[in-house]
Amino acid sequence: MHIPTPPLDLEHARDASFQAAVASESGQCLASCYQCGMCTAGCAYTPDYDVPVHQVMRLVQLGLREQVLSCRAIWLCASCQACTTRCPNNIDVARVMDVLRHMARRAGHAPEANVKTFADSFLASVARHGRVFEAGLAAVFAIKSGRPMQDAGLGLPMLTRGKLALIPHEPTGNGKAEVAAIFARFNRFADQGAGRHSHDDVQRSGTPKASANTPKARSDTAKDSAPTTEDGQ
Amino acid sequence: MRIGVMVCHCGNNIAATVDCEAVAAAAREFPDVVFATDHMYACSDPGQGTIEKTIRELKLDGVVVASCSPRMHEVTFRRAVERAGLNRYMFEMANIREHVAWISLDRKRNTEKAIDLVRMAVEKLRYDRPLTAKSFEVQKRVLIIGAGVAGIQAALDCAEGGLDVVLVERKASIGGVMSKLDKTFPTIDCSVCVLGPKMVDVGQHPRITLHTLSEVEELSGYVGNFEVTIRKKTPYVDWVKCTGCGACLEKCPSRKVPDSHNEGISTTTAITIPFPQAIPKRAAIDPTVCLHFTKGTCGVCKKVCPADAIDYDLKDEVVTEKVGAVIAATGLDLFDHRKCGEYGGGRYPDVITSLQYERMLSASGPTNGHIQRPSDGAEPKTVVFISCVGSRDRSVDRPYCSNFCCMYTAKQAILTRDHIPDSRAYVFYMDIRATGKGYEEFVRRAQEEYEVQYIRGRVAQIYPLYPLAGPEGNQLVVRGADTLLGVQVEIKADLVVLAVGAESAHGAPALAEKLRISYDAYGFFLESHPKLRPVETNTVGVFLAGACQAPKDIPASVAQASAAAGKVLALLSKDKLESDPQIAQVQAMRCIGCGKCERTCPFGAIRMRELRDGAKRAEVVETVCQGCGICSVTCPVRAIQLAHFTDSQLLAEVNALCRTWTETTGS
Numbered sequence: 007m008h009i010p011t012p013p014l015d016l017e018h019a020r021d022a023s024f025q026a027a028v029a030s031e032s033g034q035c036l037a038s039c040y041q042c043g044m045c046t047a048g049c050a051y052t053p054d055y056d057v058p059v060h061q062v063m064r065l066v067q068l069g070l071r072e073q074v075l076s077c078r079a080i081w082l083c084a085s086c087q088a089c090t091t092r093c094p095n096n097i098d099v100a101r102v103m104d105v106l107r108h109m110a111r112r113a114g115h116a117p118e119a120n121v122k123t124f125a126d127s128f129l130a131s132v133a134r135h136g137r138v139f140e141a142g143l144a145a146v147f148a149i150k151s152g153r154p155m156q157d158a159g160l161g162l163p164m165l166t167r168g169k170l171a172l173i174p175h176e177p178t179g180n181g182k183a184e185v186a187a188i189f190a191r192f193n194r195f196a197d198q199g200a201g202r203h204s205h206d207d208v209q210r211s212g213t214p215k216a217s218a219n220t221p222k223a224r225s226d227t228a229k230d231s232a233p234t235t236e237d238g239q
Numbered sequence: 240m241r242i243g244v245m246v247c248h249c250g251n252n253i254a255a256t257v258d259c260e261a262v263a264a265a266a267r268e269f270p271d272v273v274f275a276t277d278h279m280y281a282c283s284d285p286g287q288g289t290i291e292k293t294i295r296e297l298k299l300d301g302v303v304v305a306s307c308s309p310r311m312h313e314v315t316f317r318r319a320v321e322r323a324g325l326n327r328y329m330f331e332m333a334n335i336r337e338h339v340a341w342i343s344l345d346r347k348r349n350t351e352k353a354i355d356l357v358r359m360a361v362e363k364l365r366y367d368r369p370l371t372a373k374s375f376e377v378q379k380r381v382l383i384i385g386a387g388v389a390g391i392q393a394a395l396d397c398a399e400g401g402l403d404v405v406l407v408e409r410k411a412s413i414g415g416v417m418s419k420l421d422k423t424f425p426t427i428d429c430s431v432c433v434l435g436p437k438m439v440d441v442g443q444h445p446r447i448t449l450h451t452l453s454e455v456e457e458l459s460g461y462v463g464n465f466e467v468t469i470r471k472k473t474p475y476v477d478w479v480k481c482t483g484c485g486a487c488l489e490k491c492p493s494r495k496v497p498d499s500h501n502e503g504i505s506t507t508t509a510i511t512i513p514f515p516q517a518i519p520k521r522a523a524i525d526p527t528v529c530l531h532f533t534k535g536t537c538g539v540c541k542k543v544c545p546a547d548a549i550d551y552d553l554k555d556e557v558v559t560e561k562v563g564a565v566i567a568a569t570g571l572d573l574f575d576h577r578k579c580g581e582y583g584g585g586r587y588p589d590v591i592t593s594l595q596y597e598r599m600l601s602a603s604g605p606t607n608g609h610i611q612r613p614s615d616g617a618e619p620k621t622v623v624f625i626s627c628v629g630s631r632d633r634s635v636d637r638p639y640c641s642n643f644c645c646m647y648t649a650k651q652a653i654l655t656r657d658h659i660p661d662s663r664a665y666v667f668y669m670d671i672r673a674t675g676k677g678y679e680e681f682v683r684r685a686q687e688e689y690e691v692q693y694i695r696g697r698v699a700q701i702y703p704l705y706p707l708a709g710p711e712g713n714q715l716v717v718r719g720a721d722t723l724l725g726v727q728v729e730i731k732a733d734l735v736v737l738a739v740g741a742e743s744a745h746g747a748p749a750l751a752e753k754l755r756i757s758y759d760a761y762g763f764f765l766e767s768h769p770k771l772r773p774v775e776t777n778t779v780g781v782f783l784a785g786a787c788q789a790p791k792d793i794p795a796s797v798a799q800a801s802a803a804a805g806k807v808l809a810l811l812s813k814d815k816l817e818s819d820p821q822i823a824q825v826q827a828m829r830c831i832g833c834g835k836c837e838r839t840c841p842f843g844a845i846r847m848r849e850l851r852d853g854a855k856r857a858e859v860v861e862t863v864c865q866g867c868g869i870c871s872v873t874c875p876v877r878a879i880q881l882a883h884f885t886d887s888q889l890l891a892e893v894n895a896l897c898r899t900w901t902e903t904t905g906s
Contacts, residue, residue, distance in 0.1 A: 038633075040631075040669065041669075041722060042627075042696065042697040042722070043695075043697050043721070043722035044697040044699055045699075046696070046720040046722065046726075046727060047697055047699035047718060048699030048718075052720075052726070053727065058725045060720065060722055060725075061725055088699070092581055092699055093634065094627075094632040094633060094634050094697075095634070
């Protein structure tokens with residue numbers, strides 16, 4: 007059924023502070039995008055996106071915050087940087103997409119919950135072991151994503167070919183501690199960052215949408231842009 | 240001495256941040272100042288009237304105006320002062336707009352600085368002396384560099400106006416880019432048919448001296464009396480004997496030379512005449528490919544020439560010409576699309592430039608006007624045009640719009656549908672810039688009448704369909720976006736034409752250095768003022784025509800060429816020009832003949848004169864001196880002074896400033 011769309015009241019709909027925030031976090035001049043469509047033309051995921059890349063840029067230019075942060079495209083972006091490479095205005099479009107993903111997280115948007123779940127699980131595994139533990143990651147992701155059997159068929163062939171270890175293979179020497187220090191530093195930075203500019207995001211977003219899919223519902227707070235430390239072992 | 244001061248408000252430009260009344264009040268206290276006032280617009284008719292009236296009534300000896308930059312209105316006020324009977328150099332200007340009002344909002348400190356600047360101007364004026372301009376003869380000849388359509392038009396206009404013209408062209412024939420075009424927008428008339436008669440006129444005009452295969456090596460002198468050195472590269476053919484019969488071309492065994500007139504889509508011979516309508520229609524040997532020069536063999540052309548014109552021993556010739564003015568009309572080059580990997584970077588033979596396509600469309604081109612794919616010679620049924628290749632693209636350092644690509648793309652799309660009625664033409668565009676007379680209508684005709692499919696978006700990738708579809712595929716996949724739909728689109732194309740943008744002609748910056756004119760970051764020559772002096776440069780006597788100043792289409796180039804010709808005719812209509820008296824003067828008593836000034840002068844305006852006793856003294860060639868002052872600061876005994884900027888005048892200004900400093904700081 008056709009739903010009539012009223013004209014967009016630009017004066018009220020646009021959020022100038024959003025555009026400024028994206029510009030300052032990404033370090034990109036968004037006003038220099040002239041909507042040529044080069045990014046969309048070269049993007050491998052355009053057929054899967056709900057909003058093509060150049061329109062994501064347009065929404066940011068107009069400061070239409072909710073529409074950008076709730077779209078699926080920013081989560082599907084593979085960060086392949088084809089858009090960045092080809093942009094005639096030298097805009098790092100992939101970086102803008104990355105910044106938008108972070109903002110969406112802070113605002114509690116994650117329409118592609120599995121993408122976010124995978125990223126969280128991956129980082130949690132690295133934080134715990136100092137390097138990713140594939141078998142653990144696969145198990146955690148399978149459970150968290152609600153599809154426990156999705157990769158089960160691959161387990162045995164990979165085990166027999168020696169591609170999968172059942173015990174974490176942690177870095178030797180100081181490696182694990184150094185990785186842990188990186189995570190600690192990032193968490194500290196994220197805490198400060200959240201205190202500086204993200205309270206607004208948290209308050210406005212309310213209950214995180216993604217939490218419905220995750221067994222542990224402690225994601226999507228402002229702190230959550232930092233990796234969680236449990237990996238469900 | 241009796242001095243008058245006028246402080247200008249410049250509307251709100253100055254008055255908003257400077258207390259002009261206070262500046263005038265302060266000026267009344269300065270020595271020799273008998274009158275000071277402020278005015279809304281000093282340059283206006285009433286403002287100038289007040290200056291003239293006050294000079295007469297109060298019998299002033301000199302005037303200071305505190306207003307804008309001297310670059311803006313110094314001439315205006317000098318004329319006003321002169322009308323009231325004073326010498327035009329008994330005038331000083333204090334720049335309290337660009338140097339004060341526009342750079343700070345602090346009204347108190349701005350006012351103080353404005354007072355300081357007026358005080359300095361008054362102190363200098365007290366040392367000013369009347370100066371008189373001298374007049375000198377001018378050469379009633381003009382040098383025109385570049386013989387494309389702009390240079391041709393300027394040459395014909397100047398010659399018709401009675402000037403002798405020296406026309407210099409780098410290539411073997413005149414004609415430029417326009418001689419390569421098939422048809423021209425928006426009228427679709429044959430390019431070389433309208434240009435050809437003008438080229439013939441140039442070749443035949445008794446007042447035009449044509450130097451082709453030539454480049455300007457050096458330009459010296461000044462407006463009215465330039466001397467230019469031109470290197471004429473030898474064609475290894477005596478052009479007096481050569482009749483342009485073409486017998487040598489038929490027999491030349493080097494047949495694989497890329498034909499530059501055909502943009503490399505066909506080959507030619509080592510000895511060649513560029514195209515049938517070439518002026519001068521004379522053969523020239525390219526020694527980089529000729530077997531005689533590369534291997535020391537051959538010599539066929541010499542044997543077959545019925546006029547015995549071939550001479551392998553000819554050498555480059557250097558000629559000098561004296562001219563009164565110069566018009567630069569060096570035109571443009573095209574963007575090299577090999578920088579664009581997304582379009583194949585030159586790897587796909589069926590991705591060609593717009594100018595290559597133009598040669599293909601041309602009846603006198605290598606395919607006799609038949610559109611053929613370079614790869615297999617087949618007639619393409621789907622042709623895709625891509626706009627803005629090397630235009631409006633910061634990633635390849637070409638942020639500017641090339642001005643004419645939208646139009647020639649529409650023209651080429653129309654001609655495609657004309658030549659191959661069952662073909663399909665697609666144009667990828669970002670914006671359509673069709674601002675000329677009849678241009679918008681022309682683009683609409685392409686869309687409506689010729690059913691050219693315009694797609695709003697850019698192309699990100701071109702790749703060959705083959706081998707995916709088997710050898711018979713042989714097509715290119717063009718993947719772009721339709722931003723109006725918000726989707727990716729793909730077209731299987733037989734031929735892709737890139738609308739490559741314009742660049743400044745190669746070597747343009749080097750020529751600009753020789754002509755002592757400015758150029759921008761992209762090598763385009765800078766006009767003196769973008770609106771009010773669009774054909775002049777900052778070097779008096781050097782003018783601009785055509786695409787050397789910015790990308791331009793034919794009508795705009797021709798218009799600017801005629802404008803430049805008009806400027807030259809006006810300049811050289813006078814038998815004598817007045818020289819600027821603000822030049823270096825030597826005090827022979829002080830000069831020790833060390834010669835430092837002669838060595839340091841960038842214009843060669845100083846020579847050493849020998850006295851009867853053998854001693855040497857510096858001497859300034861008044862018409863050559865540009866008044867830069869370098870000799871003055873070089874002279875170890877202060878024997879050279881720059882008139883109107885003498886040591887005593889400059890020190891008076893410095894003293895005035897230091898006195899204020901001492902008074903205000905008490906130190």
